[in-house]
Amino acid sequence: MDYRPKPLFKERIEKLLTDRNDIKKFWIFSKKPLLRTIRCNTLKISPQELKKRLEKKWKIKQPFPEYPEIMQVASNLLPGELGKSREHILGYYYIQETASMMPILALKPSSQDILVDLCAAPGSKTTHACAVMENKGTIIANDVNLGRISILSSNLEKQGCSNVIITRHDGIVLCNKLKKLKFQASKILADVPCSGEGNIRSNLATLKMWNIKVINKLSRIQKKLASSALEILRPGGEMLYSTCTHAPEENELIIQHLLNNFNIKIEPITLPLKTRPGITEWEGQILSKELNRACRIYPQDNDTEGFFLCKIKKLE
């Protein structure tokens, strides 16, 4: 495996981070093995009870007192050990990287919501939303990929999720159909397909596959997915846009496109992790100051994967 990033990728990260020490840390953390993290499935067991059970075999940490369901397994594990435990088989926890838990903490869906999860498979965030919504309200979990939908479906079953309707559509087509039916969602999660620059730690192949043409192609798809989603969001409703990449073309430039075309505002997000504000300038393009409210998560800041989140409110 070639661990070296392509020169253009390196150059772009240097433009985003600017500080030499920070850039050095970015590459060190991007190649470090990930911490093993799980999310307690509160539909089936309390964090306290799960911790008691897991502590019989592993060292368990709860890094965020206000979110006891987020746990780190701080023991040396055998390959596949987390997935083979009795508690995992019973659906008492979901194996999920910490940064990937942030979108639902930011969106805060409630038992009153109709939530559309536009790109849902394999269901990390759908199952998280279900737990937060206490299996009430309604979730439409959509994905275009049938193979991934079957994993989504078995994850939902294992986690005991019973407020979810699964659909298989291109997200743009689904939103157009729902719009014709005058359907309105109160919350939307647009966790869109992306170039995965934040995922190097779990997938080193990202370095090899990195390509600016792919970023530009994804950017066009993301713009369409996010715009179609806003069409079915009710006024006053909220959409959380997220990616696991650092490329501004897939993040702030998508949000700028939405700001240019819809009556929306960007909402502040409070998370238990260190985040950095979204950027307001990229390659000569000046962007809205509101983008400061978007959140960038870099691997070196919290020893996690990289992520981007932006919470958008549709105005009346």
Ligand SMILES: C[S@@+](CC[C@H](N)C(=O)[O-])C[C@H]1O[C@@H](n2cnc3c(N)ncnc32)[C@H](O)[C@@H]1O
């Ligand atoms: C980042 S992953 C989603 C991860 C998921 N939200 C989770 O937390 O487990 C992006 C997903 O988008 C799906 N996808 C790609 N293009 C799509 C489209 N046009 N419409 C709907 N889903 C799409 C992919 O199949 C993939 O499952």
